[in-house]
Amino acid sequence: MNGGNKILETVSVTMRFGGLTALDGVTYSIREGEVRGIIGPNGAGKTTLFNVITGELKPTSGKIFLRGKEISSLPPHAICQEGLGRTFQLTFIFPEMTVYDSIWVGVNSRARRPWNPFILAHQVDDFSQKTKEICHLVGLEEKMNELASNLSYGDQKILEIAMALSTRPSILLLDEPTQGVSPQETDNIAAVIEKLSKRITIILIEHSMDVVLRLCSSITVLNEGRVVAEGSPKEISKNEEVQRVYLGEAS
Amino acid sequence: MPEIVSTTLFLLVNGLIWGLIVALIAIGLSLIFGVMGIVNMAHGDIYMAGAVLSFYVVSMLGSFWLSLVLVPAAIILIAAPMERFVLRPYEGYHSTTMIATVGISFIIQQIALGTYGGIPKKITNPWPISFNFLGVDYPGYRFLVACISILILAGLWLFLYKTSYGILVRASMQDREMASAMGIDVSKVLITTFVIGSILAALGGVLAAPINQVFYLMGNDVILLCFIVVIIGGLGSLKGTLIAALSLCSLEGVLASVLSPVQARAAIFIVMIIVLIRRPRGLFTE
Amino acid sequence: MNGRSEKPIEKRETPTYLVLIFLVLLLVMGMVLPKGARSLVTHMMIFCILAMGYDVCFGLTNQCSLGHAVFFGAGAYGVVLSMLHLKVGILPSLFFSLGTGFILALIMGLICVRLSEAYFVIITAIFFAVFHLFAMDLTWLTGGDDGLSLNLPPLSLGPVTLSLYHPMVNYYFVLIFLGISYLILNRMARSPMGKIFMSIRENEKRLQFLGYDVFRYKLIAFIVSGIFSALSGGLYALTLRYGSADFFSFPWSIMPVVWCLIGGIGTLAGPWIGVVIMSLFQYYVSAWWTYYLILFGIIILLILRLSRKGILGYLISRRLRQKA
Numbered sequence: 111m112n113g114g115n116k117i118l119e120t121v122s123v124t125m126r127f128g129g130l131t132a133l134d135g136v137t138y139s140i141r142e143g144e145v146r147g148i149i150g151p152n153g154a155g156k157t158t159l160f161n162v163i164t165g166e167l168k169p170t171s172g173k174i175f176l177r178g179k180e181i182s183s184l185p186p187h188a189i190c191q192e193g194l195g196r197t198f199q200l201t202f203i204f205p206e207m208t209v210y211d212s213i214w215v216g217v218n219s220r221a222r223r224p225w226n227p228f229i230l231a232h233q234v235d236d237f238s239q240k241t242k243e244i245c246h247l248v249g250l251e252e253k254m255n256e257l258a259s260n261l262s263y264g265d266q267k268i269l270e271i272a273m274a275l276s277t278r279p280s281i282l283l284l285d286e287p288t289q290g291v292s293p294q295e296t297d298n299i300a301a302v303i304e305k306l307s308k309r310i311t312i313i314l315i316e317h318s319m320d321v322v323l324r325l326c327s328s329i330t331v332l333n334e335g336r337v338v339a340e341g342s343p344k345e346i347s348k349n350e351e352v353q354r355v356y357l358g359e360a361s
Numbered sequence: 362m363p364e365i366v367s368t369t370l371f372l373l374v375n376g377l378i379w380g381l382i383v384a385l386i387a388i389g390l391s392l393i394f395g396v397m398g399i400v401n402m403a404h405g406d407i408y409m410a411g412a413v414l415s416f417y418v419v420s421m422l423g424s425f426w427l428s429l430v431l432v433p434a435a436i437i438l439i440a441a442p443m444e445r446f447v448l449r450p451y452e453g454y455h456s457t458t459m460i461a462t463v464g465i466s467f468i469i470q471q472i473a474l475g476t477y478g479g480i481p482k483k484i485t486n487p488w489p490i491s492f493n494f495l496g497v498d499y500p501g502y503r504f505l506v507a508c509i510s511i512l513i514l515a516g517l518w519l520f521l522y523k524t525s526y527g528i529l530v531r532a533s534m535q536d537r538e539m540a541s542a543m544g545i546d547v548s549k550v551l552i553t554t555f556v557i558g559s560i561l562a563a564l565g566g567v568l569a570a571p572i573n574q575v576f577y578l579m580g581n582d583v584i585l586l587c588f589i590v591v592i593i594g595g596l597g598s599l600k601g602t603l604i605a606a607l608s609l610c611s612l613e614g615v616l617a618s619v620l621s622p623v624q625a626r627a628a629i630f631i632v633m634i635i636v637l638i639r640r641p642r643g644l645f646t647e
Numbered sequence: 648m649n650g651r652s653e654k655p656i657e658k659r660e661t662p663t664y665l666v667l668i669f670l671v672l673l674l675v676m677g678m679v680l681p682k683g684a685r686s687l688v689t690h691m692m693i694f695c696i697l698a699m700g701y702d703v704c705f706g707l708t709n710q711c712s713l714g715h716a717v718f719f720g721a722g723a724y725g726v727v728l729s730m731l732h733l734k735v736g737i738l739p740s741l742f743f744s745l746g747t748g749f750i751l752a753l754i755m756g757l758i759c760v761r762l763s764e765a766y767f768v769i770i771t772a773i774f775f776a777v778f779h780l781f782a783m784d785l786t787w788l789t790g791g792d793d794g795l796s797l798n799l800p801p802l803s804l805g806p807v808t809l810s811l812y813h814p815m816v817n818y819y820f821v822l823i824f825l826g827i828s829y830l831i832l833n834r835m836a837r838s839p840m841g842k843i844f845m846s847i848r849e850n851e852k853r854l855q856f857l858g859y860d861v862f863r864y865k866l867i868a869f870i871v872s873g874i875f876s877a878l879s880g881g882l883y884a885l886t887l888r889y890g891s892a893d894f895f896s897f898p899w900s901i902m903p904v905v906w907c908l909i910g911g912i913g914t915l916a917g918p919w920i921g922v923v924i925m926s927l928f929q930y931y932v933s934a935w936w937t938y939y940l941i942l943f944g945i946i947i948l949l950i951l952r953l954s955r956k957g958i959l960g961y962l963i964s965r966r967l968r969q970k971a
Contacts, residue, residue: 164856190858204849215846218839219858225867227840277858400765402772447948455764456711457951460904463713464947471941585776588769596765623784630777634758637770641762 115177117142117281117311118163118194123172125155125162125335132158134335135172140281145307147326147343148315155335156315157199160283164196165189176281190219195279197270199286199315205259209250209269212258214241216276241276248272248302264295268302281311288321300324323347367497369615376614377607378503379572381510382565384606387587388517388599389561395534395597396554399448399458403466405584407559410469411436411566412575413477416484425487425571429509432567433560440559444552466580473577481576506568513564514603517557521599530554534597586610589629593636595643605644663833666916670826677818685818691926692821693882694906696828698918700875701903703832706912707844708868709851711764713900714755714771717778718873720895721747722880727795727890728788737802737811741881748877749870756869761862775900782892794891797884811885821882828875832915835871844868848913876903905943908950911962 118140125133133155140146148156161167163174165186174182181189204212217240218224245251248268253261258269267287274282287303288296300321306312307325316322322329322343329346331339339349346352390404401407411432418428447465448458490501521527532543533550565583573579586609594605609629616625636644673692680688697719704710725744729735735743759770782789789795802809802820809816835841843864846854855861884890902925909924911917928946932939 185860186855187858187860190856196856198853202850202853204846204853207845207849211842211845215842215854216857218842221839224859225840225843225864227835227838273853273857394765398765400769450952456709456768459711459765459768460908461948461951463901463904464944464951467940467944467947471938471944475938581776585773588773592766592769592773596769621784623780626780627777630773633773637758637762641766 115142116140116175117177118313119175120159120163121173121175123159123162123169123174125158125167126170132335133162133169136332136335136337137172138330138337138340140311140313142280142311144328145303145312145314145326147322147329148313148332149317149319149322149329150332150338153334154332156332157285158335159332160196160285160315163189164194164283190277190279193278193280194283195274195277195281196283197267197274197285197287199289201263201266201270203258203266203269203273205257207258208255209245209258209261209272210241210254212269213244213272213276214238216273217241217244217278219277244272244275247275247305249298262295264291264298267291267295267299271299271302271306275306279310281313282306284312284314286315286317288316288318296321319347368618371497371499372614372618373611374499375503376611378507378510379614380607380610381507381514382569383583383586383590383610384603385510385513385568386562386565386583387590387594387602387606388514389558389565390587391591391594391597391599391602392530392534392561393555393558394591395599396530397448397551399455399462400588400596401555401558402459402462402584403469404462404559404562404587405580405582406466406469406473407436407440407562407580408566408569408583409473409575409577409580410439411563412570412579413473413566413577414563415567415570416477416482416575419484425484428567429564432563436560436563437556440556441552443559444555448555449548449551470577470580477575477577479577481574481579483574484570486571502571506572509568513561517561520557526553589633591643592633593644595645598643598645601643601645666829666833669916669919670822670829673822673825674819677815677822682814685814687926687930689814689818689821689886690883691922692818692825693879693886694902694922694926695919696825696882697876697879697899698903698906698910698922699828699832699915700872700879702872702907702912702915702918703844703868703875704872705904705907706914706918707836707841707848708865709848710760710865710869711768711904712759712771712869712872713768713904714759714773714775715872715876715903716775716895716897716899717751717755718748718876719880719883719899720778720782720890720892721751722877723884723890723894724782724789724880725877726881726884727797730797730800731795736800737885740885741878744877744881745874748874748880751877752870752873755873756866760866760869772900775895775897779892779895779897782895789892790890792892794889794893796889799885799888817886821886824878824882828878829916832871832875836915840864840867845913905947905950908947 116139120139121137123133123136124131136155136159148159150156158167162169165181165184165188169182172182173180176189176192176194179192181192184192204215214237217237221237242251242254245254248271250265250268250272253265258266261269271284271287274284284303288299291299296318303312303314303325314322314326326343328342329340330337331346331349331352339346339352341349386404386408390401393399393401393404414432414435415425415428418431419425443465447461486502488502488505491498492501493499521531529550530553533547533554590605590609591602593609594601594603609632612632613625613629616628620628673688676688677685697715701712701715704712704715722744725747726740729740729743755771755774759767759774762770783791799811802811802816811817811820836844843854843859847861847864851861880894883894903918905925906918906921909921910919929939932942936942
């Protein structure tokens with residue numbers, strides 16, 4: 111699973127907001143095929159790191175490379191087109207669109223002419239095909255014509271993942287995909303991620319150690335905007351500093 | 362002193378004083394935006410209401426000074442229910458709220474039309490003396506306007522920066538969610554801010570009434586100017602709004618002597634476009 | 648998997664067949680209506696085009712513009728000035744309308760579209776106000792609020808020559824444009840572009856992270872909106888046989904908003920309901936109460952209270968939710 115090429119690399123990324131330093135010289139890299147977990151206490155900078163990588167924020171200093179190409183100052187939509195997909199911590203979906211349409215929009219985004227005003231949307235056959243494939247992959251095909259806002263919270267989280275997948279990314283950034291979800295749905299989501307991990311690289315922010323230990327091939331620990339430890343799940347769970355960092359957490 | 366210099370000086374000072382009045386109104390608008398996130402499209406009509414009410418106070422009670430006190434009191438009775446019962450329900454949906462304020466604008470204008478009438482009337486000059494400054498005869502009332510405006514602005518500054526309630530208002534401007542999480546009663550802050558913003562507009566109307574004529578549509582022109590001012594100064598930035606108001610009004614005042622009023626307004630408009638292209642959030646916001 | 652793709656349930660827009668039935672109804676009405684009513688309906692059809700045009704901007708991509716009077720007025724003057732100075736015929740004059748609408752929307756859009764909500768509302772309002780000011784001032788060009796009158800040349804369509812002075816011809820002329828506009832916009836709403844617009848309304852930021860340059864699409868929507876609004880202005884000038892600076896005044900900016908809010912934003916033909924209700928309201932109520940605008944203001948407050956999406960939008964939403 112490891113040992114592929116470096117697919118994502120951050121070099122000395124620092125993010126400052128006025129007086130607050132959210133990220134401080136974060137340098138790390140992900141290889142193709144990995145499932146990398148990012149853990150750390152609240153406020154450690156995990157989501158900020160995602161925001162910087164995906165282009166929502168421009169780093170105060172430092173660079174980010176996607177497959178060798180610098181993406182540090184590209185806008186979010188360009189970064190997505192380069193093959194990066196992400197989900198959001200709080201479900202960030204299209205409430206009044208169906209599951210099918212929500213995924214279709216992402217599939218359409220990689221078309222040569224996504225803005226085509228002359229054809230009827232539902233007549234673009236191979237998009238319809240791809241959309242259904244993704245629905246099937248995440249297990250939402252029975253609910254394809256449901257409105258996104260009518261889904262259960264767990265299903266919405268899965269829809270989030272499906273939407274991120276729809277742009278055919280080569281690397282997927284998942285921000286707390288099992289947060290706020292029942293244990294059974296957690297299992298469900300974890301199974302989906304496991305399935306996905308066989309075909310694309312994944313970076314996972316998670317609070318649930320179970321999920322992290324189950325899915326991740328390696329883990330990065332962040333605290334106060336700095337990388338505190340990095341290694342295999344076994345190494346990390348034995349790491350003293352990591353335990354100290356989490357000791358304050360009511361975990 | 363050569364004619365052209367003294368005329369220009371006269372126009373400049375005139376423009377500055379008008380700029381002070383516009384600053385009061387625009388700061389009220391900016392304050393409301395900063396805390397509530399909406400632009401009150403009826404703000405110009407509150408300015409008009411201030412002028413109209415002042416007209417009534419002056420004609421019935423004979424004193425301009427009284428109107429400076431009574432009009433704000435009356436405006437509280439109009440603005441507070443407006444915020445609580447009309448604006449609050451649309452919380453969070455900014456476009457919707459702004460359209461709602463357009464509806465309010467119609468209502469206020471028509472009430473004014475119905476009660477005050479459609480004919481522009483003048484309020485007699487409360488201080489009809491003039492004094493000579495650098496060779497120019499300057500109307501005393503305008504000097505008074507300058508003093509009162511500066512006093513009001515100073516009072517506002519004291520309120521925002523020196524009182525504990527003012528700090529709450531500023532905190533809410535920065536980050537409403539954070540303020541709420543810290544236990545600040547945001548709904549009180551909303552009403553207070555809206556009322557203060559509206560009082561500022563109304564006082565602008567009271568001060569402007571003896572200078573311009575009182576007319577039920579006078580809010581329209583002023584609100585346009587305020588909009589341009591906040592675009593350049595930056596919505597939510599009180600300092601920026603003040604500077605923009607003073608500069609734009611003096612600029613327009615001076616230009617209006619060589620160009621026509623419409624051309625002067627066009628020039629201001631172009632300045633705004635240029636600023637907008639370079640700094641979409643105004644000159645003084647981050 | 649079957650070869651033909653499954654059609655996703657699309658209930659967002661007013662069902663097309665309903666609209667087509669309505670258009671046929673209008674077709675028939677043209678022949679039986681008495682003169683006064685026919686004239687009123689002609690005006691309403693023009694407003695329907697304006698409402699649809701505005702809905703593309705406000706309803707489909709959630710951009711609350713208060714500056715559409717610019718397009719309406721410009722469209723009218725596109726017709727008037729091209730006829731007076733360039734002596735063109737009726738159809739070419741409408742091309743000038745569309746062209747003016749396109750150019751203005753492009754320029755305004757490039758400046759305004761990237762701004763955030765509140766700034767966008769203000770800046771579009773400033774544009775309309777300034778245009779209105781210019782139109783009133785440059786009387787040598789626009790005729791001020793007295794306006795400029797038109798002498799309409801005959802409309803020659805191949806072997807047939809018609810005169811727009813004939814009310815029936817005028818009626819059907821407008822109806823044809825209404826029908827064509829609806830078909831074009833409906834098609835667009837069902838196309839990939841339309842879906843993108845819908846997603847902008849649903850969650851603009853998410854769309855960026857799905858790889859779309861949202862600014863570009865909002866700009867396109869704004870321009871399309873401007874073009875159709877200009878078309879309605881041109882048709883209005885032809886119908887009234889004149890154009891005045893009044894066409895740049897505030898009602899032309901705010902009425903489309905009200906029509907959409909009453910009828911249902913994002914539904915394209917929903918705003919037609921708003922047009923009908925408000926036109927009748929203005930026609931009858933303004934006659935017996937001078938201060939009917941107070942009612943107008945109250946109506947705005949009430950429909951906003953009822954639902955942000957307007958009457959039709961609210962009904963559609965409820966039906967969609969009940970389906971679950």
